[in-house]
Ligand SMILES: Nc1ncnc2c1ncn2[C@@H]1O[C@H](COP(=O)(O)OP(=O)(O)O)[C@@H](O)[C@H]1O
């Protein structure tokens with residue numbers, strides 16, 4: 001695909017039919033841990049304007065923890081998980097109540113979707129989320145999505161909503177992703193550093209990941225900082241989705257394709273959602289160590305991983321779980337979804353397809369990882 005120009009990326013955002021907008025905690029709340037209704041209403045007015053002009057809008061909204069810790073009597077965002085989850089439980093209700101009132105000024109309904117990392121990993125949950133979101137959008141509703149913080153398992157939760165928003169953009173097959181935060185654009189280094197310069201357009205986000213200096217959040221209410229926002233822009237780009245990053249006050253102009261903030265060009269045609277979540281969202285539960293020949297075949301692309309080239313299996317996982325594929329030196333070369341439970345694999349190792357069929361039957365004559373379920377890293 002020819003590299004799109006800055007102007008073309010802005011135009012495709014202006015013409016986008018389905019748009020995922022992600023807003024960070026600091027753009028909706030006060031440092032004291034309460035909602036800031038003026039900020040929220042201003043954002044809603046910009047989104048409502050796009051919605052009333054026909055765009056399908058999904059809002060990925062952070063802010064549950066940040067809106068909940070003040071009402072619960074805490075002076076700052078608590079650090080322990082259980083208290084954060086309690087704050088999220090209280091704050092999420094307050095957030096939705098406010099969105100409901102604010103969108104109703106424009107006759108627009110909102111619907112709450114609380115999602116976990118598992119919902120983006122497991123095919124059945126993924127398709128369930130996709131069906132519900134599609135139907136809400138067909139009905140003209142603005143889905144308000146957040147991570148299910150009150151129940152999310154800390155080991156696999158996203159923690160920030162940036163990467164979640166890029167996955168949601170893929171799930172709803174969005175035409176644009178808008179990341180709204182407390183800084184007007186991406187800078188060459190954290191804006192507090194002297195000499196950092198604003199970046200208007202990122203033609204190749206993979207290069208930017210190496211060149212731009214980024215830091216975590218300093219707002220006291222947010223979490224991911226610029227690191228996870230760049231990751232989200234990367235995930236969108238490899239899904240063929242252009243992105244723009246700017247401050248919440250610029251939401252209106254950003255949606256209209258005006259040259260505010262930083263625009264990110266897509267770098268590929270739209271890929272499969274399954275590959276995107278394998279690469280960026282899945283948490284491998286085991287490892288298959290492969291020999292040199294299999295490593296070469298996998299690295300060359302579009303090859304399935306056959307038992308004949310696998311030397312060792314590590315970890316305890318079930319068929320369908322994400323796993324690493326490592327070379328003999330221990331380097332990760334790919335991620336994939338295992339075709340078999342880990343306990344079934346040892347007896348299959350080193351055997352070719354004909355032997356597997358003869359010894360164990362037809363159901364064992366399949367690749368350990370099918371190429372459609374395998375992504376290079
Ligand atoms: N290179 C950079 N360019 C812009 N902002 C950066 C950069 N590196 C770090 N940041 C910081 O990232 C912060 C935004 O992240 P965060 O606080 O997590 O926001 P949100 O709550 O909106 O997700 C900004 O306030 C900024 O200080």
Ligand SMILES: N[C@@H](CCC(=O)OP(=O)(O)O)C(=O)O
Pocket residue numbers: 023024025026061062063064065066088146147149159160161162217221222223224225
């Ligand atoms: N899901 C969490 C988001 C956590 C968070 O701080 O995210 P962000 O402000 O986007 O960096 C919440 O609603 O509080």
